[in-house]
Amino acid sequence: MRRWLLLFGGVAVVVGATVALRRTVLAPALVAVEVAEVGRGRVEQTLTNSRGGTVKAHRRARLSPEVGGRVVTLTHREGETVALGELLLALDDSILRAQLALARAEGTAAKARQEQACVESSRAAQEVARNRSLAARAVIAADLLEGLEAKAAAGAAACLAAAAEVERAAAQVEVVESTLAQTRLRAPFAGSVARQTIEVGEWATPSPPAVPVAPVIELIDAEPRYIAAPMDEVDAAKLAVGQPVAVTLDPYPGQSFPAHLTRVAAYVLDVEQQNRTVEIEVRLDDAAFAARLLPGTSADVEVVLGAHDEVVRIPTPALVEGGRVLVIGDDDRLVARTVIVGLRNWDFVEISSGLAVGERVVTSLDRAGVAAGVRVQVASP
Incomplete structure (x- = not known):
């Protein structure tokens, strides 16, 4: 009898050990996941640049x-x-200054020659006037008057030539002065x-x-800088001057700066081996801060098309393509649920129906083993 009791006791121990082994060693391991709690807040519908934007100076x-x-x-x-x-x-400019002095001296000499030539021309004209009446009374020979008239005409021409030389000398001074200014x-x-x-x-x-x-x-x-950013051509019709914009800058990680859209290009940029884009210009609302930015700094923009406040929302990484999420249900098992979404951006998605505030959704969807029906363990933050 005692032998039978010992036998049954041994069997019970083996069975218990087997069950424990299956529950511990052979049971599937819990999948560690990251979760987020469904909450309320603001969700903006945004458009982001297709490639990196750049801080630019108004003029360079x-x-x-x-x-x-x-x-x-x-x-x-x-x-x-x-x-x-x-x-x-x-x-x-030493050579040019010497040339300028020479040109000015030539101008002075030209004025002196002009004065002399014009004085002689005036005297010759007066001489012709006096002798013309004498020639009319035959007091002097006609050929003498003709000689005086020819001399007066030559004097007048010399006066005009001297005046032109003065103008040429003045122009030469201007040329040297202009070259000197250069x-x-x-x-x-x-x-x-x-x-x-x-x-x-x-x-x-x-x-x-x-x-x-x-x-x-x-x-x-010195004017405030602006950001130039390429946007995908499919979004061109949604862009309009005056729309609010959120700007992020590489030198200021974790910060977002309010701005507004000031220009949408009038054409689509078609660059070989690149997506076709429309360039926009964005100006920061804080002009003093914008003036301190270094041209060439990398920047990203989010153009705000619309916004809803105090709506049910989840982090964007929690949404599966097709409008589904994985919710942590009873016994820590994942449950697939279809939701109706509203506005969305890179950070949050508005949930119109399908989730309640306080529920937990999986955000680490790319981890191995994450699927509906599996038991999970929430990873420590």
Whole structure:
């Protein structure tokens, strides 16, 4: 009898161990998932740029002097601000100043020659007038009067030629003065020096027609910057000037800056091997902050087409294609549920029906094993 009791006891132990083994070792492991609680809040319908946007200056000028020469003065360094018309660069002008002095001296001499020629012309004309009455009374010979008239005509022509020489000398002065002014490079607008590629003592070369030459100074204006961003052509009809925009900037991670749409391009940009896009321009509402942004900074934009406040919403990663979500149900099993969605963006989706506030939905849909019917374990945040 005792032997039978021991036998039954051993069998019970084996059965219990087998059941425990199946429940622990052989049972399927719980799938760890990340979840979000269904809540309420604002959802905006937005459009985002198809490729990265860029902060740009209102104006950016690449400047070079109009004449060649050796640089003798650089008034500013990179990053410094300049006023409209302020001197940026000066070339050696010693030869031009000597030419200007010579041209002015020639102008003075030309005026003196003009005065002399015109005085002689006036005297010759007076002599003709006196002798014309004498010739009429046959007091002097007619050929003598003709000689005086020829001399007066030559004097008048010499006076006119001298006047033309004065004008030519004055024009030569203007030419040298204009060339002299070209040795000074001045700011075409107020701004700051973005780049400078020359130093004092180096030779500056002007750009011949149709031959590009690297600029010696790049100037950007002081006006607030704007963001240029490409949008997919399929969204072009939805864009309008004045729409609110949210801007994110790489140097300011985690921050969003309010802005507004100021321009929509009048054409679609067709670049080979790229999607066709429409470029938009966006200006930040904070002009003072925009003026401090560095041109060339990467930026992304979200154009707000519409918004609903205090609606039921879930994180966008929780929505499965086809309008379904995975809800954590009884016994921590996932349940597939179809929902009706409203507005959506990259962050949130409005739920018109199908979910209640407080329910939990899976956001880590890309994890292996995540499917309806499996038991899950909520991962620690």
